[in-house]
Amino acid sequence: MSSNSKPRPTEAEIDILRVLWDRGACTVREVHAQLHADGGAGYTTVLKLLQIMHAKGLVVRDDAQRAHVYRAAVTRQRTQKRFLSEMVTRLFNGSPSQLVLHALGEAPRASKAELKQIRELLDRIDARDKSQ
DSSP states (O other): OHHHHHHHHHHHHHHHHHHHHHHSSHHHHOOOHOOOOTSOOHHHHHHHHHHHHHHTTTTEHHHHHHHSSEEEESHHHHHHHHHHHHHHHHSSOOOOOHHHHHHHHSSSSSOOHHHHHHHHHHHHHHHHHHHH
């Protein structure tokens, strides 16, 4: 099953994916500790979500050991691209420039470092377009 054909993760599933993207492969207990160190949802809730995510193809499970280890089956970049594409289509009439203009014009403002990265990206796009 390709990343595009996998079901769209819910907000709770994205929280779990963030842990797996940041930390790599984790047990249910490690995911639970990272997400709910202050109490929050119970261990069994995290377990159930990971089981659902496994069935959806969002995570893979290594059950070779007693404590199952989960890792993300979808990349952060692919997931971000999917959500961004859906947002551009649904909210900005398919116009990426409208999304960018809106995002840069609203608070919180982009930092100087972020604006530098944006300028560098625009320069690369200009250079690529000129070479074609």
